[in-house]
Amino acid sequence: MIPTRAARYRHGAILVLPGVWVAAVVTWELLSPLGTHFVQLLAAAPAIACVGTGRRQCVLLGGGCALFALVPLGPSRHGDQDVRLGTCCAILVVIAASYLTSRRGLRLTREVERFREIAATTQHVLLRPLPSLLDGLALAAGHLSASEGALVGGDLYEALATRHGVRVVMGDVRGHGLPALATVAALLGSFREAAYDEPELPGVLRRLERAFHRRPVPEEPSSDEEFATVLLLEIRPGTEVVALNCGHPWPHRVVRAADGSAHADVLSCDEPLPPLGLFPLPAEPPVRVLARLLPGEFLVLHTDGVEDARDTADVFFPFSRALAEAGRGVGGPGVLVERVRAALLRHTRGVVADDCALLALRNDRPRCVGALPPGVAGAVPVVGG
Structure with missing residues (x-):
């Protein structure tokens, strides 16, 4: 340095x-x-x-x-x-x-x-950096810990390319900082195995629930109930996005217009399942089809620490507006995440009360598939330049 x-x-x-x-x-x-x-x-x-x-x-x-x-x-x-x-x-x-x-x-x-x-x-191994490109999807993530000196807190995320599609998890363990790391490690470890093994998202969610209940318990557990919110996404090869949600904020889709402007919309307002740890999962967890992620569109996942962040006047962070402003012009998921992160820090004057995590992905599949050499199976003309 x-x-x-x-x-x-x-x-x-x-x-x-x-x-x-x-x-x-x-x-x-x-x-x-x-x-x-x-x-x-x-x-x-x-x-x-x-x-x-x-x-x-x-x-x-x-x-x-x-x-x-x-x-x-x-x-x-x-x-x-x-x-x-x-x-x-x-x-x-x-x-x-x-x-x-x-x-x-x-x-x-x-x-x-x-x-x-x-x-x-150790913390980088636990919440490892995401690849910049995964099965034709451009990826970027960012995290802010509310605990001084900690890189990882109670938030978790991961994205894996499987034969079932790209599977993504975003979660938030109750509390923040180092005491929540045991639960984060248990959930991430379970997801990294189940995402490959389970053919359907409900099977992945049940594996996460079992890992949550089998996690190491602190020597002095809190008197309050322990739980974790979890959002599971699957981006299928046909660009269809399906989700299972246990008490977590729904993702946003950011679409750029031809004039460089952008708008952000929540993909679902349905009532999610209760967080993991509060109640047993239903016999058939409802898998919801959210949308189709078209070429060039962004999908942004976040934890509630982002939406709940407040300034000195106790005003909440305008997340949807910040997403729309961050999506303007050019730039990939990394630029979008960094712009939202900078806007969040400006709003809170650099002090966050809860862990905050962002994960953004963009559908770049037409460009990636079109870049295959002629004669290779699956090669198609580039769409949209």
Whole structure:
């Protein structure tokens, strides 16, 4: 990472601060009209050097200050030698204490950096990045965690290309942050197996329900009910989109017009099933046909943290309007997700109260299929350029 200009200025200021401190103390000592001793303030110089520039500089500067404290800077008075000797001893004590403290702090900093790297790797494996293209569908996703320092919270998403079509899951575990990770891991692991094995979406949903009930339970479980909302989608080869919804917000379809404008519509307003964990699934979970995703159209999935985000005036984030504005002009799913994310952060001034996740996909199948070499089975003319 290249340091910014402000960071370089701060680093330079820290390097020269101990020397400026010593020069100021010496100048004050020489120019003081009352004959007051300020040489004792030199004891702070090694501590400043240790914090700002490191242990080696602390020892070198502290040793110089200790020797300098023994040098009289003017006419000697009775008792000056004792004061200077005491100041020299105080500087040596500060050097030793600062050196040991800095060594321990450096070791702790290295351990924190190592643990942070391990945590980031683990969280990326759990909520792994989506491929940019999956069976002719362009994909992008984004996530904001409400827990400081966490990359993953209570939201989950995944997209897999199977022989049944592209299957997508978007979910939201009750709560947010690191305590919800066990449930997120259980649901994602179950989906990544069931999406390939189960011929129908109800079978996938039942596997997720079993994984939810078998997940590891915290040592101190909450007194409130635990649940998770789940939206399962299947984009079939004929562009038909079907869904199973357990308490999750319905997806939006974003369509761009020829003049570059766009509009966003919710694909269904039907009452979903209850979230997983509250009630048993019905014998025949209703699979709904949402729409056909035509070439160039976007499908956007999200968690309720996006719609429930508020600004300082307690106004909800206008998600549908933000989607329409983000869909204008050109750009793929990654651009759309980044624009909505930026609009959300502007609306909330960078502070989110709940985890937020977005997943956008665009039907690029005509271009991908048309790009096949002539004579390959399935090659058709490119539609729409």
